[in-house]
Amino acid sequence: MTIYEKLQEIHDKAMKQLNSATNRDELYQMKVQYLGKTGEFTEIMKEMAKLSKEEKPVFGKKVNEVKQALEQIHDQCFERLKKNEILEQMKSEYLDLSLPSTAKGVGAAHPVYLVTEEIVQVLSRLGYSLRLGPSIESDYYNFEALNIPKNHPARDMQDTFFVDDTQVLRTHTSPIQIHALEKEELPLRILGTGPVFRCDSDISHLPNFHQIEGMCVDKKISMADLKGTISFFVREFFGSELKTRFRPSFFPFTEPSAEVDCQCPICKGAGCSLCKQTGWIEIGGAGLMNPKVLQAAKIKYPEWTGFAFGFGIERMAVIKYGIPDIRLLPENNLSFLKQF
Numbered sequence: 001m002t003i004y005e006k007l008q009e010i011h012d013k014a015m016k017q018l019n020s021a022t023n024r025d026e027l028y029q030m031k032v033q034y035l036g037k038t039g040e041f042t043e044i045m046k047e048m049a050k051l052s053k054e055e056k057p058v059f060g061k062k063v064n065e066v067k068q069a070l071e072q073i074h075d076q077c078f079e080r081l082k083k084n085e086i087l088e089q090m091k092s093e094y095l096d097l098s099l100p101s102t103a104k105g106v107g108a109a110h111p112v113y114l115v116t117e118e119i120v121q122v123l124s125r126l127g128y129s130l131r132l133g134p135s136i137e138s139d140y141y142n143f144e145a146l147n148i149p150k151n152h153p154a155r156d157m158q159d160t161f162f163v164d165d166t167q168v169l170r171t172h173t174s175p176i177q178i179h180a181l182e183k184e185e186l187p188l189r190i191l192g193t194g195p196v197f198r199c200d201s202d203i204s205h206l207p208n209f210h211q212i213e214g215m216c217v218d219k220k221i222s223m224a225d226l227k228g229t230i231s232f233f234v235r236e237f238f239g240s241e242l243k244t245r246f247r248p249s250f251f252p253f254t255e256p257s258a259e260v261d262c263q264c265p266i267c268k269g270a271g272c273s274l275c276k277q278t279g280w281i282e283i284g285g286a287g288l289m290n291p292k293v294l295q296a297a298k299i300k301y302p303e304w305t306g307f308a309f310g311f312g313i314e315r316m317a318v319i320k321y322g323i324p325d326i327r328l329l330p331e332n333n334l335s336f337l338k339q340f
């Protein structure tokens with residue numbers, strides 16, 4: 001076999017193989033086999049030494065032509081394989097952008113929030129506007145300014161979490177009254193709301209619950225104003241189906257004082273475990289502001305008088321939605337919360 005025939009044989013074999021490569025790795029191995037430093041072309045070039053002086057440039061030119069032809073085929077195959085691989089990848093990663101996406105769960109307002117919002121809405125129609133206060137209160141604002149002196153038995157009405165000797169987790173929203181009386185101009189109609197804390201837990205009591213407080217300070221305020229306001233509020237909030245009643249009671253910061261009860265929504269007054277067989281659920285306390293509270297805040301009494309009330313928001317939610325156990329509210333069980 002002449003050296004020219006050998007060259008032709010390498011050309012034909014290489015052409016066939018390069019065209020049959022199925023991926024770029026295979027193609028690379030072939031390139032090395034033919035065109036690499038120790039490849040078949042290098043070998044045949046060594047044989048050139050045997051040729052005559054005249055034949056050498058002729059054969060050299062031929063070798064270069066064959067090499068260039070193979071390199072061209074290699075480059076074409078490389079581009080073809082690269083394109084195929086990209087197409088394959090696109091097929092395997094195909095994304096149908098027209099498909100509808102999976103539904104995302106959207107959160108909803110908690111019943112405590114819903115009730116708070118609605119109470120604020122109803123009372124804002126009577127001119128009340130909302131104030132907030134700190135969850136950690138000094139002993140002074142939580143008790144003393146509200147006429148509950150140290151060591152007084154009235155402190156036992158609210159089982160308290162103490163932060164230290166002078167500060168407590170507020171046991172009610174009534175301290176918001178004092179902050180407003182100290183800072184704001186009269187006359188005043190304010191609401192205060194937020195979390196409160198007591199060492200309490202059963203079917204109708206939580207250790208961390210929410211209250212909403214109302215206070216009106218103006219001239220010639222009487223018990224009739226208080227009753228009218230609460231009756232309006234309860235009727236607007238619960239509708240006229242459930243009855244409410246006022247019961248004489250005691251709070252150190254109001255005089256006279258009353259407790260407001262609402263008919264139990266579960267048994268409609270017949271008696272059940274939620275209402276402890278009484279047919280009634282207490283929703284809040286109320287009364288005319290004790291002159292001692294007004295005077296401690298440097299308000300002139302009897303020029304100015306007032307009333308105040310405080311309701312438990314979870315209790316209102318229990319009654320409004322007929323929830324059989326108040327402890328369901330802070331549990332955050334989604335199947336329960338989804339109902340509101």
Ligand code: FA5
Nearest residue numbers: 172200205206209282283284285286308309310312315
């Ligand atoms: C008070 O907290 C007074 N500050 C309310 C008040 C304000 C009276 C202004 C007069 C003038 P009482 O401790 O009764 O009062 O609580 C008020 C309401 O909070 C209760 O009627 C009840 O609805 C709710 N409540 C009390 N303790 C709990 C508890 N542990 N869990 C859930 N709700 C409660």
